[in-house]
Every structure is written in C-alpha cells, then in structure tokens.
Amino acid sequence: MTAAAAFGEAAIEQSVPGPRYVQRVELALAMGDQKSLAPLGLNPDPLQQLAAAMASVRTAEGEHATVVLDLVPVRERHLARRRRRLIARSKRRGPSAFGERLTGGTGGGGLAEAFTAAWSGGKTSGGRSDRLPRMTDLRDGVGKFEPSAGAVFRVQLLLRTEARHPQAALARMNQLLAAFSVTTGENYFKPRRPRTPWRKAQFDRRFFTGEFAPCKRQWLTVPELAGFLKPPTVKCRASSVVRSGGLVPPAPSDLPVYTGQRDLVPLGAVTYADGRERIGAARVKDLLFALQLGKSGHGKTEAALVQCIALAHSGYGTWFLDPHGEGWMRAKPYLAHPHITPRVWEINLAHSEPDQLVASWNPLSMEGRNEAAVKDIVRSVTEGIASAQDWGDSAPRARTILARSAQALALLNHQAVMAGEPDAQCTLFQLRSWLTDDEWREQLLRKLPQRVRDYWEKTFPKLAKDAVPTVTYAIDRLDTSPALQAFFGSPRSAYDVRTAMDTSRIVFVCPSGSESDAIVSCLLIHDLHRAGLSRQDTPRDERATFWAWGDELTALDSSSKGFLAAIAEQLRKYEVRFIGMTQMALRLSAITRQALLQNQSLLSTCAADYDEAAFVARRWNGHVTPETITELPKYHYVMSINLNGTPTKPFRVRGLPVEEIFARYDNPEGVPELDTAIDTNLRRRPIAEILTALEDLDSVVLTHHVGSSSRTSSGDPTTRID
Template identity: 85%
Template sequence: MTATVNFTKPGTGDHRRGHSRRYVQRVELTLALPDQKPLASLGLNPDPLQQLAAAMASVRTEAGEQADVVIDLVPVRERRLARRRRRLLWQSKRRGPSAYGERLTGGLGGGGAWESVLAAWSGGTTSGGGRSERLPRMTDLRDGVGKFDPAAAGAVFAVQLLLRTEAAHPQAALARMNKLLAAFSATSGENYLKPRRPRTRWRITHFDRRFVTGEFAPWKRQWLTVPELGGFLKPPTVKCRASSVVRSGGLVPPAPSDLPVYTGQRDLVPLGAVTYPDGRERIGAARVRDLLFGLQLGKSGHGKTEAALVQCIAMAHSGYGTWFLDPHGEGWARAKPYLAHSQIAPRVWEINLAKSEPDQLVASWNPLSMEGRTLSDVQEIVRSVTEGIAAAQDWGDSAPRARTILARAAQALALLNLQAVQSDALEAQCTLFQLRTWLTDEDWREPLLRKLPQRVRDYWEKTFPKLASDAVPTVTYVMDRLDTSQSLQAFFGSPRSAYDIKQAMDTSRVVFVCPSGSESDALVSCLLIHDLHRAGLSRQDTARKDRRTFWAWGDELTALDASSKGFLAAIAEQLRKYEVRFIGMTQMALRLSAITRQSLLQNQSLLSTCAADYDEAAFVARRWNGHVSPETITELPKYHYVMSISLNGKPTQPFRVRGLPVEEIFAHYDNPAGVPELNQAIDTNLRRRPVAEILAQLEDLDTEILAHHTGRRSGPGAAGDPTTVID
C-alpha cells in the first residue's frame, strides 16, 4: 500500500498554452547519510509548513508557473524492521570498542554479543551458564540502531520525495526549485536531505513516470519515522500564515443527522445550505413548532438580513402572517418581486415612510383610533401610546409629571374617539397631533371636556392647572418633532387607521414596515413595537386553536432595543403562548440592554452568528460550551454562519450553514413583472391616499373634531360667538 501526499501550486491551463516552451526542474531528495541517523524532529512552532507554503505562494500561476512536491509513503513491515536492527547491531559489533566503549566478546551464537544485547533489552541478565560478561551500555545500543530503537521508533515508512517546478523561463523554474529546497533544509539534524537531479534522458523519463503514476522506486532505501515526517503530514496550524493556505474555518460540530430538509414544506423554516452526514449539501430547516424566538448576530453586510428575508418569504408563501421591520427599506425592495403573486398580493401591506411627495399614495396609522374597539380597550391604547412615547424620549422615571399628563391626554382623546366611532363619525377621531392641541389650546379643550365622564374632567379642571407650565412642553415636544416631517404627518395624521397589527395577526397579513427617511425613527419604532406587544396580548380573548401563528422580524435590533426600553424582552417572554414568534438581527449583542439580551438568550430557539469581532465572538462561543472557538467565528467567510436551533424540543450543537440568497432559493417565485399589480393591491389593502390629501385633512381636523362633538368650530370668538354654532 502506498500513500501519496501532494503539495501543489498549479498553473492555469490557459496561461500554459500561451507559452511555446516550458522549462522544468526536477529533484529527488534522499538521505545524505545512513538512514538510521535521524533528521531533525520538527515541532509545531514554527510550523514546518510555513516555509513550504510561502514557497508555493511565490509561484506566479498567472505567468504559467507550477510547483509540485510529492511524498510517497510505504509502511515498513515489522519483520523487515527487525532484520534492519539486527543488521545494524552486527555492524556495530564489527566496529569494535568505539561503538560501545567496551568490546563485545563472543560471536553471534550463544553467549556472544547478540545474547548480551538481548539481555540488555530484557533486564540485564544472560541465559547462558558460562562466565559473566560485561553488558554493553544501553546508550551504546541506541547509538547502534539509531532512530530505529524499538522504544522510540513507532511506525516507520519507506519514503520517495519528488520535487518539480515548471516555468516559461529557466531561471524562474530554478528560483522556484531553490525555494522548495530551502523549505526542506529545516529538516537537517544528524542527517539531512540531499538533492539529486536526473541528468540523463533515461533518468528524466524514470523520474517523470514515478511523478505521474506514483510508481514507488526511490533512488535508494530511505526509511523515516513519524517524528521526521509528521511536520509535513499534518494540516497547517495557526502558525502557518502563508497566503496560499486554504483554511478549513475551524472546528465546528457536524449538522444533526435528523435535521429536516427544506423543499417548500409549510411546517419548515429554511436556514440555508447545510452539509449533511452523507457529504451532500441540502437546504436545512427548523420546524415551525420548535422555532419560537431567534437571535442573529454578526458583522454588517454578512447576510443577517438576507437570511431573515428568505425565512419571511418562505413563511408568507406558506400562508403565515409576517411582520418585517426594515429600517432602511433595502429588504422590502428585494422581497417585493418574490411576493408579487395573486395568492399573496391581497395579504400584503407596505408601510414606507420614505415616501412624502404630494401625490404619493401612503397608508396611515392612528394609534388612538377606537375603530373596531370597545371601552375595555381604552386602557391598552393609553398604555401603548404613553409607553411608546416615553420610551422614545427616554423619560424613564425622571419625568413622572410628563408621563401622567401624556397618559391623561391620551385617555381623554381615546374616549372622545370611542364616542365618534359609536356615532359613526370615523373621520372625527383625534390623532397624535391632537395631543398638542388638547394641552395647549384651552378654548378647544374646554368644550370637549363636557363630553367626558366626571372622573376624567376632575383631573383637567382641578389638578392640571396646578402643574408647572414647563411639564407641558416636555410632552408636546414629541408632536413638534413629528410636525417637521411630511411623511410622519401623513402616517400619523389620518383619523382612520389602515394599519392595524391585530388585524394583521388574525388575517395572516404580510407586513413590511420601512421607517427610513424619518427624523423620528426611534419614536416610530417604539410605537410599532409597543403596538406589536399590545396586539399579541390582546389575543387572550381568542381561543388557542384559532390563534394563527404570526412571525415578526426586527432588523437593527440594537437601535430598536434602545428605543423600546424593555418591550422586546416582554415580547420574548410573553407572546409565545399567543402564537407570536420573533427573530431579531443585530451586529453587537453586547450593546443590547441587559434585560433584552438575557430574555432573548433565555428563550431563543435559534442562535446564529456570521463573522464578528473577537469580543462578540467570544460572547456567542460561551453559549455553545466550547464546541466552537471565538477564532472560528471571527474567520467565517461572508454569508456563512454557525448556528444552533431547537430540534424536537432539544437544543442542537452548533453547525455550519452557508447562506443562500433570495434569488437562489426562490428563483421560481421571482416575478418582477407582477410588481405593478402588487402595488395596486397594496393601495386597495391599505386604502392608501395621497400625501397632500391627508395633510389637507389634518389642517382642518381640530375644527372638525370640535364641530362633531359640540356643534361649534374653533377660531376667534368661537367660545361665545353664536355664528359658530352649527345647526
């Protein structure tokens, strides 16, 4: 049996054909001294392959150069090795006292040198009955057999070592060969490797035949032990930093043998390309019932958003409701052609705050809308609006007066909206912008107070006037910020709300929210996250069997967490039982708030990372109990991940996944021609209106609300001027 190890830096075929003549250097390396004398035993630091890899890296493949090192190994049988040892001992005896320090008496028959040697290797006694003889020293015996000492030799191999370089210029071929020889000079010890160049035509032909076919016919016998060969037979270590070394990427456990394969099944969530135990690459998947919450980490531009888009599109085509918070809008632009299908279009919603042209059709959301709600929902509406605005403004516990005023104002407007809905005046509902009017325009507020219950009026008539005047600007500052953006005025300025996340959950809508271009992204994201949490909890009144599974993805989780102030943690802790699944993506888990990070890690059933900084990589690696090193994570190629999932109710060990782009995995869904029809469907689904129309309605909304509830219109003299009374 022959084993062959090749080190090759090949030239490209096209370049080689472009040169009319090739110059070749051939060398066979053989032991210069008797083979019982050892070469140097090479350690791991420095890596013996460093010089060899550097020599290969210098080969210019673009110029048609090529370099090869072939090491052929044949195991030496133990019987041949034993005969070799006996032969070496016989030669040592013939050399006399200089071999051992004392002469060995007798012949190779009974009682002579050979029996003395056997006695020395078996405890120091002879089996003969004659006069005692002085035994040779053990060091002398080891000197005699050299590296073939039975106590240290281990496996022994017959070796054939061939070097070959090729170039378009003779000096280039010679230079490459000299670099290879320099790499092997590190083996010089008691023995060393001597280069032999075939000179005659017959020897050149013989060399080439051995090189091509693997025929084992070395120049002479040369046996090497594992310590002499090991440095060239192992893979490159981290100490070998030559550019020509292809890295394995570190040690990662294999994928579970029972990992599901995704082919479009409704109950599976695609993860990416995974190498299965049989060596074949397939699209691995997690089961819907196992995947509750997930965290995807790693550098920007390495595929986190792409992986989330693949999952979102897959779930949308499987009939699930989805919600994707895409701060920059890039994900929605990529996903759109893959959702432009007749069976999905009626379910698609697009909330894009980057659109603010007067004739641009946009959807609106009124967080204070009571359409489709009852009196019992008022407290949830008040809480969602108050917590969202307070979190976005980072009030915390330092602004109790502002929080109280905001909550009371939201309560009053929600109660007025309930009355408007009950009287079928849906267009007379208050929006967030009426919070400012309520707090700053006493002439507008006073008539409306008479429409509210006495317990609500008492606060505004007795407590509110006593509060310091500086508390009100703290609250109205938020609406002042919203007023600087036409896109936000259009989004929050309509009395009727087309965006309703509770409806989206119950009817399996496909929702993409893109707050890009907004001056108040934090506020928008806060309100959206709080509303998602509120809508999830509101499913308590829906029977468990009737709760449709709803998937939510949040990109740029660090910014989202900074504004949501704990509600991401609440989602991960509370919404599982209401069939709401959440997967977050962020570059740096260490920048998440402690409560959010702990909650997501505690409840996650998918933990994935692409390449990351060492500190982030070490943080993730600790979660996998040493199965993956931080260095492995830091060196992951682009669009490659290490992830663990929950499978059949148990967490798996981490395994490798190659990310698949949307166009590769869902090429059969790509329908760019259907995008115009999808846009029209979204217009219908969300009752989208032109920005200019919404802004015009917002200008007169205060007057319309006052007129509906009191029959009066605001303006100069409105409080007592009978001309303002509406019949």
C-alpha cells in the same frame, strides 16, 4: 507498492506559450539514515513556509511548483535486520562512548548473545555472567530505529519547479528548499540535482509515474514525517491554505428537509450525513422565538426574507419591519400571486410626493375597541415614544405628561366613535395641540371625567414649562416629513395589526429612512405587543399563528420597561412568533438580552467580532469556538434549533438567496397588479388629501365635542364652524 502524495502544488490552469525552464531537485539524507531529522512540532507549523512558497507561485504567468513525497512501509523483518547490522557496525568500531564494549568476555562470538540479552531482561543462553551492554549504547548503535520507534518508511522526495524565465524557476526552487530546512537536526536533507539528460529523464519518469527509485536508501520515522503529512493547523497562516472554517458538530440526522411543506420553516443549505446538501428546516411547532446575530451585510435579512416568503405562501400571517426597504423590493415579485395579493399590506414611508398613495395609522384610534382598551393604547404610545427618545426613567415628568395627554385624547376618541363620528378622532399631532393650545384643551376638558380633569386643572399648571417641549419634540420630528404626516395624520386607521393577526395578512413596514425612523419603529413594535396581548379575548384554538420579524433590535431596545423581553416572554402564548435580528447582542439591555436568550428556540449567527462571537459560543457550551464564528464566510451561519422539543447542537448552514430557493415564485410581471391590490387592501389615499384634512382636524375635533370652534390664536381671527 508505492504510496505517493503531491501534498504541495501550484498548478497551471492552462498552457502558456513560450519557452519553459525546469528546476529538478531530489532531497536525500546527508548522513546515515539512522541519524534522525529534527522532529517537527505544531508551533510553528512546518507547513507555513511550504504554503508561503506555494502562494508566491504566479500561475497566471505560467509558473508551476510541485513537491512529491513517496512513501513505502518498511517490513518489520527488514527493520530487525537493519538493527542487527547497525549493532555489528558499532562493535567493529570498538569501545562505546562510555568506555565499554557492547559485548562481555573475550569471545568474539558474543555479539548476538549480548544483543539478545539486551532485549530479554539480561538473560543469556550460555549462562555466563558477562557484562551486559547498556541500553544507551544500543541506542547509539541503532539510532532512531530502536524498537520503540514505531512505523518506518522508505522515502523518495522530489521537487520540481517550472517557469518561463530560468531565474524565476530557480527562485521558486530555492523557496521550496528553504521550506525543508526546518528539518535540520542530527541529520539534514541535501539537494541532489540531476545534471545529465539521462538523469533528468529518469527524474521526470519517477516524478510523473510514481516509480519508486530513490537515489539512496533513506528510512524515516513517523515523527520526522508527520509535520508534512498532517493538515495545516491554525498556526499556518499562508494565503494559499484553504480553511475548513473550524470544528462544528454535524447537523442532526433527523433534521427535516424543506420542499415546500406548510409545517416547516426553511433555514438554508445543510450538509446531511450522506454528504449531500439539502434545504434544512425547523418545524413550525418547535420555532417559537428566534434570535439572529452577526455582522451587517452577512445575510441575516436575506435569511429572514426566505422564511417570510415561505410562510406567506403557506398561508400564515407575517409582519416584517424592514428599516431600509430593500427587503420589500426583493420580496415583491415573489408575492405577486393571485392567492396572496388580497392579503398583502405595504406601509412604505419613503415617498413624500403629494400624489403618492399612502396608508394611514392612528395609534390613538378607538375604532373596534372598548373603553377598557384605553390603558393599553396609552401604554403603547407612551412607551413607544419614550423608547425612541431614550427617556428611560430619567424623564419622569415628560413620561407622565405624555401618558396623561394620550389618555385624554383616547377617551375623546372613544366618545367620537361611540357617537358614530370616527373622523373626529384625535391623532398623534393633536398631542401637540393639547399641550400648547390652552384654550383648545380647556374647552375639551369639559367632556372628560372629573378624575381626568383634576390632573390638568390642578397638577399640570404647577409643572415646569420645560417639560412640555420635551414631549412635543417627538411630534415636531414627525411633522418634518410629509409621508409621516400622512401616515399618522388621519383619524381613521387602515393599518391595524390586530386585524392583520386575525386575518393572516402579509405586512411589510418600511420607515422613511429619516431621523424619525426610531419613533416610527418603536411605535409599531409596541403596538405589535399590545395587539398580541389583546388576543386574550380569542380562544387558543382560534388564534391564527402570526409571524413577526424585527430588524435592528438594538435601535428598538432601550430602557422602556423591557418591552422586547415582554414580547419574548408573553406573545408565544397568543400564537405570535417573533424573530429578532441585531448586529450586537451585547448592546441590548440586560433584561432584553436575558429574555431573548432564555426563550429562543432558534439561535443563529453569521460572522461577528471576537467579543460577540465569544458571547454566542458560550451559549453552545464549547461546541463551537469564537474563532470559528469570526471566520465564517459571508452568508454562512452556525445555528442551533429546537427539534422535537429538544435543543440541538450547533451546526453549519449556508444561506440561500431568495432567487435560488424560490425561483418558481418569481413573477415580476405581476408586481403592478400587486400594487393595485395593496391600494385597495389598505384604502390608500394621496398624501396631499390627508394633509389638507389634517390642517383642519383640530377644528373638526372641537366642533364635534363642544358644538362649535371659537379658537383664537395670536394674529388669527376667531373662526366658527357649524
């Protein structure tokens, strides 16, 4: 029986018209087959040259190159007979290289006896004290076929190339022959070319049918063959080699399969134990916090969108910070369904036309809050702006001034709400008025408690004037965008993330794409943290699970007292699940990075550079190498999850695009109705209307609190508003 393997082939996809030129070569051992070829190691990989030769074959131009290696195992009795004949041949050649004959005594029939003695511990049947042959001499006689040689195979090695030009066929054949030159050792392969038509026909018959009829006997051992029969190693870098992508443990046998269940979160396509690919999933009860790492454009956002859409259709509340707005545009057709549209909120700050409808958010609003919430509002606004400005602890005066300003305005807003005048609340833009308009501030100070007034009357005048511009700089940046003016410039908030949590809203937030994005994102993420902590007032069993995704964590993180760490450590207690995405975990602050990794129940990475890959691989205790991560194809991930309360080993996942996994939800015709529903859900107003009201808001606030407005600016007449 013949075992045939065409282990290197470059095939023609379709027949190419024109003449064909064929080169045929059979490789045969140049010397006796007891002399061995060079044993092939792993470095360099012997398949490197062969793979490189195959890679150069131009299949589109009709070239074709094939190497066929036929193997037939040699039976042990045939191998033993071969050894005896080789030893007999050595005897006829006379003394060995060591000056001793292989047999002792003078009898001519001692060969078999000596051979037996050599492998029986020195005993002979006749009991004569003859000199035994040395094992070195026996090895010289039998060559590579000594008893420890292992398996031996008969070999037929055929090479065939084909091209439309004779020189091209010859060039491809020479490349194949060069690839086998690495086997040259005590023995070597010699090419034999069939010359006559009969020989060529015989060659082709053996080549295509697998008939085993080598031109001469040639037996090879495993060390001589293994280099060509093994898979390519990492040392084989030819472009024609298909890579496995590295060794990764298989997916857990009990990994759930997602078919739309409410208690599952889809992960992507996973190959299960039976070899079939299904949509793997994590259980909602196990997925509390997730960290997704890897290069930009390799599928982190797409995977997050799949999860967000799945959970939205399952009735959960979701919050998606989409810095570029592309994710929202992809998600809209899949959310345009009657059972979802009443819950959808869109905060899109990329448009600034006067008639564009926008929602508003006042981070200083006190509607629905008691006076005890002032400290949380102050912390959220201060840390958000400080984080965006990267103040850290290097600007203590600016941080203090900002906190004190936010405290004063929040207290004034609480008074306005309690008086039934929420439209007289201050916004972020009144922070600038408070710090730069002394007369306006002094009139409003009379409405604040003495403990608050003391700071502004005694401490603030002593601070250097250069501290104030540091604070107002952030507000000045927001003031450059009409969309941001409208979003932050209304006294009353249509956007309230605490309401979104409690009523399972589906929220997409898309900043403007301007230089102020960092301020917007930091304010939003800090407010998310504040709102999550505020759920302490709700019994645990009444808290609706709320999912939040934050992209570009590196841009959100800074020296702001570790708010991302606080999210990972605290919000799970209040049924807020956070999934963070970033390209470079090593750029996160140490406290944030440690908290994210300590508390994650899903760790996922797509391709990354070596340093990032090594960082992630260490978290998996050597189950995956950094090289495996760096070579991941686009939209492929390695991830580990918590399953039934226990961390799994990492396994492979192929990312699925939204249109593939949720094709049944695609409803582009429903997008106009969704937009109309969002206008109603968020009470969106035209930008021009909000900006007009913002121009007079300082006067409205002053009128409400002191009864009249008598502000005098440089060059402006005194104005009274009744």
